[in-house]
Amino acid sequence: MIEFLKSLLPETSFPVLLKYQGRTSRVYYIDNDVLKEASTKEYSGISVRVWYEGVWGFASTSNIREDDVKKAINSAIESAREGKKDKPGTYSKPRFSPNRGSLVVPETDPLENHSVDEKISLVRKAAKKAKSVSEKIVSSSSTYTEIIDEKTMVSNYGTEITYSDRKADFRVAAFASDGNDMELGYASFGATGGWHELFKDRSYERTAEEAAKIALTKLGRESPEGGIYTVVLHPSLVGVLAHEAIGHTVEADFVLSGSAAKGQLGKKVGSELVTLVDDPTPDFWDGATGMVLVDDEGNKPKKVEVIKDGIMKSYLHDAESAAIFDVEPTGNARAFNYSDEPIIRMRNTYIAPGESSVDDLISSTKNGLYLKGLGGGGQADANAEFMFGVLEANKIKNGKITEPLREVTISGQAFDVLKSVDAVANDFLFAMGAGYCGKHQPAKVDAGGPHLRCKVRIGGRK
Amino acid sequence: MKEIKKTIFDRIRKKGNYDIEVFSRSKKRVRIFFEKNELKTLHEDEVEGIGVRVIKDGKLGFSSTNVLNDESIEKIADEATLISDMGTKDIGNVLTPASSYTELKGLYSEEMVSYRLPELMKLARSFFRTAKDYDKRISLDSANVELTVIEDEIGNTLGLSAKKEKTMLTYLLFGMAIDGDDISSFDYRFGVSTNLKNIEEKLNSTATQFASSVINALGAHPCKSFNGMVLLSPQVVADLFGQSLSILLNGEHVLRKRSPFHNKLNEAVGNEKLTIMDNPLVDNSPYSTMFDREGTPTRKLTLIENGILRNFIHNNYSAKHLGCKSTGHASGDFSELPTIELHNIEIPGQKSLKEITKSINQGVFINRFSGNANPINGIVSGTVKGGWFIENGQRAHPLTGVMMGTKVFDMFKNVVAISNETEQTFIGELPYILVDNVSFTGE
Secondary structure: OHHHHHHHOOOOOOOEEEEEEEEEEEEEEEEOOEEEEEEEEEEEEEEEEEEEOOEEEEEEEOOOOHHHHHHHHHHHHHHHHHHHOOOOOOOOOOOOOEOEEEEEOOOOOOHHHOOHHHHHHHHHHHHHHHHHOOOOEEEEEEEEEEEEEEEEEEEOOOOEEEEEEEEEEEEEEEEEEOOOOEEEEEEEEEEEOOHHHHHOOOOHHHHHHHHHHHHHHHOOOOOOOOEEEEEEEOHHHHHHHHHHHHHHHHEHHHHHHOOOOOOOOOOEOOOOOOOEEEEOOOOOOOOOOOOOOOOOOOEOOOOEEEEEOOEEOOOEOOHHHHHHHOOOOOOOEEOOOOOOOOEEOOOEEEEOOOOEOHHHHHHOOOEEEEEEEEEEEEEEOOOOEEEEEEEEEEEEEOOEEEEEEOOEEEEEEHHHHHHOOOEEEOOOEEOOOOOEEEEOEEEEOEEEEOOEEEEEEEEOOO | OHHHHHHHHHHHHOOOOOEEEEEEEEEEEEEEEEEOOEEEEEEEEEEEEEEEEEEEOOEEEEEEEOOOOHHHHHHHHHHHHHHHHHOOOOOOOOOOOOOOOOOOOOOOOHHHHOOOHHHHHHHHHHHHHHHHHHOOOEEEEEEEEEEEEEEEEEEEOOOOEEEEEEEEEEEEEEEEEEEOOEEOOOEEEEEEEOOOOOHHHHHHHHHHHHHHHHHHOOOOOOOOOEEEEEEEOHHHHHHHHHHHHHHHOEHHHHHOOOOOOOOOOOOEOOOOOOOEEEOOOOOOOOOOOOEOOOOOEOOOEEEEEOOEEOOOEOOHHHHHHHOOOOOOOEEOOOOOOOEEOOOOEEOOOOEOHHHHHHOOOEEEEEOEEEEEEOOOOOEEEEEEEOEEEEEOOEEEEEEOOOEEEEEHHHHHHOEEEEEEEEEEEOOEEEEEEEEEEEEEEOO
16 A cells, blocks of 8 residues: 555645554444344555645545546645635745654554454443342443454655554443333443453453442432532543543644643643643553644644643644644544544543542542543633533542532632642543544544543532 | 445355345535634535444444545455454344335425535525524624435345435524623524425524524522423423433333333323324425335334323334334444434423413423433433523513522423423424423522
8 A cells, every 4th residue: 555655646846644544443332131222344455635825625535446546646736725815925834753663552452363252241240230130120231342453654844654453442331210210321431452451450350340340339319519629539530531621722723723731831731730731652651542743734742841840831733733833743633434534633642640549539528520431522611611511429527428419510710710720649541442532533642641630610410 | 226235245255144234324514614603614514424234143233434435445355354354243233124115295395406506505694694684792702504304224134225315404593692791692593404395594593593592591599499381492392302202112121121111111201291102104204214224114103191101212123122013213323333322202282371481380491401301210400501480371581590409200200381482492393391290499
């Protein structure tokens, strides 16, 4: 493929990138002991991206034939030139840091080594296990998904690369009912790599039991009263805070549009206990789901310290925003399918661990809430006001976790919440690997951190 | 497509007496994308793909590809057959027999098909400039004008064969207003049309609505916490009513008893002012379709009539299990197994928006809802975006930092008024709806 793309690369004075992406995805889904989906999907093609004096042209084709690719190249160039008529004046030329070579994500015990039978059996056992936890579990389901990507990129600015990527996730859902009330619980995880990276310290049994337990615990519980609360966030919600509430505001495209992070470089935006990082390859964690070895502009990805000890240090960049801000690209340009344009996305985003023990952090909290897991969706606004649903919530009374609550939604202004952080624990977990971030197109990301304590607004029905 | 279908049928039928369905979609797209307040990308692409369902003795296999060469086509035929052989027997796995369809007018525009980049660029430029020039405080995170031509074709071994075409121009603005340190909430407006009639007017009107909305959201502050009325914008009606109904009425959720409405057919689930229909057979409507993802003919269906639950929505699977006929609500792309979704919700109104607003002594207008509506336990909780505090029938001030809490089921029952005016949403042209007894957490 690399020779084929090189032979078609046009000789132009402006940047052109050709990318092939061959994707095979497989889904196995059991719903109440019925195999609802066992499928194999192929979605492959070539995209052409051209930058011409401040305007991008993009075209793609699923026909991997010379004539069709040449047609796409012409279409992308003509589009960019057409757009230039509408955008006269100065521009910042994209600043690339091209990668070369052959990249393969670390994969222990490849996904392909495990048969269709084994994967179907896995989801069947997981759904059955969830249902067996209690008679009140009226329904259960389980899904295994794998995405196998083979990319080849060549550009006239130095990119020449092949990249093999493997991402998989596993999830279980359980519905509980006591006749009057109904609740949903779920548990999931994901990874980049092989079977070992996905299941290294996790089993289908524990995941199924966890989903069932969450649904059962919430049955018949009350929502809290609305108001401002001291909360201890589990790493799963710290990840959501890092990604959803802060991370999106520091994506340079949002910054240029006027997000709340604009003009904040070098300024104090959080407690000095807070260090926030977006890392393409965290070396302390095997198989983080948002692992990126080369971005979709062909750039080398870099670890970015977004906030260091409460001070904002950097935004997340693609080649164009890097030029506008006069910095090096951070390798955050990502595209989900071959037919998607690369845009600025996060990878593995986390708040770095602190020094308190988790036990000390909880026992020193007189009254408040202990919140765990993303329930429903999470959203953040241009002004950094965020909202997300919480999957599990308990009261904290006199330093002890007590009775459960349900349907808690938290909100706040992200930087105000960061400033309210008064304790950060020394544990760590990535916990968002099963899901997708949505920004015009999906992206596999991960996020996490340690337990931490802060203040947020809780929405209530009283 | 005819040849591909024959190749797949012949190849699989050599292996045994399988029922086979081939669904194909061809999509051509031209898109102009603005980002960071300026033109960013011009994008053209074309995708063709097929999905193959294979059923034998109630056992289902599925495979799909967008690479339409002999090798890929033979591969997915073999994989779908193999997966079917490994599947479990389920009486719900059935295909649609040969059917006849209601012809719909105005879903395909030759004029739109002939559009090229320069024409589309002209529309996009005007759309973008109308929003930007409205006020210098407008900041556009993104704007998008996209022309799509879609051709769907379905055939199966029961003799069904059908084809449909649609053209669509969609336009979307996403951004905020910035006045010094005052940044409004994000807002978006979008529209979609199957033809080019009055298209510039439609785009400019959408751009002006967006601009006016974000400018009016500046200077926001919280209101006190209270329990009272909420006036939902059509987008919020789509989010809270539309999305919840998509799950509550979904035949598969009814079958699995996951829908709290599963045993409520012909019972009151809402206020008598509330009637909701799904109508996919409207000429010139972008929401219309003559058949669903399984080739089943669509039809107008009353979902809730004066507050009484009248119908659930089904594909072949849920209909077969529940002993009824598919309502033509199978949905999905070529790469997906059919799921169940609503097409085009209609909610008739009774009053003008002006009358409704005047009747509010104390309440909140919510333009966008950032939160969750859980259709399983019914709980709605989230943040009011681009909202206004309303006092004595007048807009008092824009809102920020206010959370809203209620239950979906209570909202259906506490409907006070529905407007005659409607706006386009992702699930139909919907009205404004006034609902009582909603809790707000503010100052």
